[in-house]
């Protein structure tokens with residue numbers, strides 16, 4: 001099943017009287033269950049593409065079909081609705097609520113999604129189990145290590161069962177041993193059938209994905225199956 005269809009996507013930014021062409025005609029499809037890394041040098045358009053895929057921004061031109069729905073020209077409110085329903089975000093900074101426990105942080109997205117109160121705690125607990133934090137549920141972020149915080153953020157991103165898990169430099173704030181742990185967790189999440197799209201400028205991280213797309217100057221330079229994903 002096709003989850004993402006990008007057809008001749010362009011994105012221009014106006015800076016004073018200049019127009020920056022951040023994306024020039026990107027066309028690509030991503031299918032359910034794929035694990036994709038988007039790579040490229042600084043300025044190649046990774047964040048711009050990520051923002052469009054994640055419905056944080058709309059393209060200047062072209063068509064984006066997400067799960068059979070055309071999301072190319074939606075209002076901010078419509079985009080927010082789609083985001084909440086379809087996308088789980090993981091960032092370099094964990095964005096956890098500092099005064100809330102891991103469990104409360106993971107329960108929060110279900111409040112917005114209208115999950116019944118009775119079910120929220122159970123689902124959050126199950127998801128924290130899945131990311132290996134069974135014995136840290138009642139800790140606050142400042143009582144957790146960086147890797148554990150990122151696990152909470154990953155649980156929060158997954159708890160509403162999004163169509164895509166979208167990760168932007170997910171290990172950017174972690175040392176290499178902990179990063180590898182997080183990559184193992186991603187492999188696990190992928191194995192369970194989730195669709196993962198990860199933006200990274202590090203080859204060591206990208207080589208865990210099963211497909212690697214390289215951007216250059218706002219275009220797809222290469223789009224290849226990784227013959228030897230790490231896990």
Ligand code: ADP
Pocket residue numbers: 013014015020021022040041042043044045046047048049
């Ligand atoms: P990457 O994430 O690969 O570093 P970006 O998507 O951030 O690339 O940037 C692509 C191009 O678009 C760059 O030339 C960048 O300067 C420009 N750009 C990105 N965001 C903006 C913005 N909000 N306003 C103007 N130019 C931008």
Ligand code: ADP
Pocket residue numbers: 056080081083084087089
């Ligand atoms: P709302 O639904 O009220 O518009 P936000 O715009 O704060 O809420 O967030 C909507 C989604 O976008 C959330 O899933 C959140 O994780 C994500 N998000 C928030 N801030 C950023 C950011 N700076 N970059 C990328 N994604 C973000």
